[in-house]
Every structure is written in C-alpha cells, then in structure tokens.
Amino acid sequence: MKFDPYNFSDDYQDLLLACIVNHPTRFLGVARVVKPSFFTGTDAVDTVQYLIEYEKKYGHYPSFTVLANYALSKAQPIDKAHAQALAEYVG
Numbered sequence: 001m002k003f004d005p006y007n008f009s010d011d012y013q014d015l016l017l018a019c020i021v022n023h024p025t026r027f028l029g030v031a032r033v034v035k036p037s038f039f040t041g042t043d044a045v046d047t048v049q050y051l052i053e054y055e056k057k058y059g060h061y062p063s064f065t066v067l068a069n070y071a072l073s074k075a076q077p078i079d080k081a082h083a084q085a086l087a088e089y090v091g
Helices: 010-022 028-033 042-058 064-075 080-090
Strands: none
Touching (some): 010 028, 010 042, 042 064
16 A cells, blocks of 8 residues: 555644644654655645755754744745735744
C-alpha cells in the first residue's frame, strides 16, 4: 500500500503547522520531513514553504506573528490579495 501525502485533512494540516510553530523543539523531527507537497490549498502550501525558508535562513522556526509578517513581505510583491489572505491564514 502506497502512502498518499495529499490525503491530510485540512484540520490535520492546520494542527500540524500549529504544533511545529508553537512547539518547535518537540516537533523538530516532524518539521524536518514536512514538505509543501504534503499540503493542499494555496495558503497552506505557501505557509509551509515560508516556514521552511525562514528556518533555513534564521536557524529556528518563527512565531505565528513573525511567520505572518514574513509571508506577507514575501508574497506581497507578487500578489497583494493573496498576500493578505495568507497573512490572515497564518495569523
């Protein structure tokens, strides 16, 4: 039986992201294997991408507020409406 990572429910995706951001030391092993392709929905995929990018750049996972601001600053030059929706999703 092949595992299909695209079957995570929206609630599970949100919970997994919340655990990584709120308790990074407890979920470090999980966070290191999480990939944007495991998630569905533009906001969730982009959030994971920015979370991974932030951790690589700064060496730690951000709080939700910092992640929302980081995502907003990265997405805003591309699409202001999506950037605002992304910041609301994260925040």
